[in-house]
Amino acid sequence: MKTYQHPTTDQITLTGVLHALSDPVRLNFVQCLAKLTSESPCGAIPSPVAKSTMSHHLRVLREAGIIHIRTEGTQSLTSLRLHELEEKFPGVLGSVLKAATTYSIAEEA
Amino acid sequence: MKTYQHPTTDQITLTGVLHALSDPVRLNFVQCLAKLTSESPCGAIPSPVAKSTMSHHLRVLREAGIIHIRTEGTQSLTSLRLHELEEKFPGVLGSVLKAATTYSIAEEA
DNA sequence: TTTATTGTTCTACAACTATCGAACTTTAAT
DNA sequence: ATTAAAGTTCGATAGTTGTAGAACAATAAA
Numbered sequence: 001m002k003t004y005q006h007p008t009t010d011q012i013t014l015t016g017v018l019h020a021l022s023d024p025v026r027l028n029f030v031q032c033l034a035k036l037t038s039e040s041p042c043g044a045i046p047s048p049v050a051k052s053t054m055s056h057h058l059r060v061l062r063e064a065g066i067i068h069i070r071t072e073g074t075q076s077l078t079s080l081r082l083h084e085l086e087e088k089f090p091g092v093l094g095s096v097l098k099a100a101t102t103y104s105i106a107e108e109a
Numbered sequence: 110m111k112t113y114q115h116p117t118t119d120q121i122t123l124t125g126v127l128h129a130l131s132d133p134v135r136l137n138f139v140q141c142l143a144k145l146t147s148e149s150p151c152g153a154i155p156s157p158v159a160k161s162t163m164s165h166h167l168r169v170l171r172e173a174g175i176i177h178i179r180t181e182g183t184q185s186l187t188s189l190r191l192h193e194l195e196e197k198f199p200g201v202l203g204s205v206l207k208a209a210t211t212y213s214i215a216e217e218a
Numbered sequence: 219t220t221t222a223t224t225g226t227t228c229t230a231c232a233a234c235t236a237t238c239g240a241a242c243t244t245t246a247a248t
Numbered sequence: 249a250t251t252a253a254a255g256t257t258c259g260a261t262a263g264t265t266g267t268a269g270a271a272c273a274a275t276a277a278a
Contacts, residue, residue: 002226002274014208019131022124023266043224050268055226057266074224074275089208095200099123103198111244111256132236152254159238164256166236183245183254 002076004062004069009084012065017089020064021096025049026057030066030080031100039070039077066093111185113171113178118193121174126198129173130205134158135166139175139189140209148179148186175202 021027025047032045047054058078061067066085067078085093130136134156141154156163167187170176175194176187194202 014205014212015131015133015136018127018136018205022128022131024124025266027124027127041224049266051225052227052269053267059226060265071225071274074222076225089204089212091200091204092208095198095204096123096127099198099201103123134236150254158236160255161239161257162237168256169235180244180255183252185255 002071004071004076006062006068006081007065009065009088012085012088014089014092016064017066017085017092020061020066021093023057023060025053026061027096027100029054029057030061031097033067033078033080034082034097039079041075041077043075111180113180113185115171115177115190116174118174118197121194121197123198123201125173126175126194126201129170129175130202132166132169134162135170136205136209138163138166139170140206142176142187142189143191143206148188150184150186152184 021030029045029047033040036044042054042058049057058067058069058076062069065081068081069076069078071077080093082093130139138154138156142149145153151163151167158166167176167178167185171178174190177190178185178187180186189202191202
């Protein structure tokens, strides 16, 4: 069973978060994740890139501290670390997600 | 007299803004700029990098739509496009700047 | 036991990026 | 007319990154 390493709240950096969110594919993924209330398998979120590329992006998001990943069976379930991020960087992720929804990030991808 | 090209509000993208802010040197610059109320010459803001490197970063910030630059004499005066950004992406720049101040970005550089 | 599903890892590659020094431009000051 | 000041641009370089395919691992289903 695969386990993933996640940064503690202390280890999360603002520039790291911003960088992780600055890619259209990743931002789109995070945006979709925010819409789904509970954990979601990666495959449940549509994406234009190859499987391996998506795996790479999920790793970047995870290492930046934006998402949490755990495995269940063959699928890996991802969820946003919303509360932790809100506590560390109040308003940042929220406003970004709001802006992303309003301005349809998909067009930038 | 040198003039600079700035993107219109329509041309500013969320991922572009996030990417521009995701560099420690740039974020630090923007943070300093936010503290100074009016226009500031680049030289007024301390930076650990070479002149030419700073020039590069200012260009990135300008092309992302985050700052406005105009020349006066030999110096180029920069200012944040705060209102425009607030209107297009409400809360984004504000929360990032707040977080940057709280968590002392300098340490990430 | 096969076969299918889901995702990861490795390798490779093209594109981008942060950095600097040197040369240059423009304006201001002496 | 020199000299100084403030930035920009160019060239080079080392490192990072997004992308995909092939091979692999682990679990589930037939």
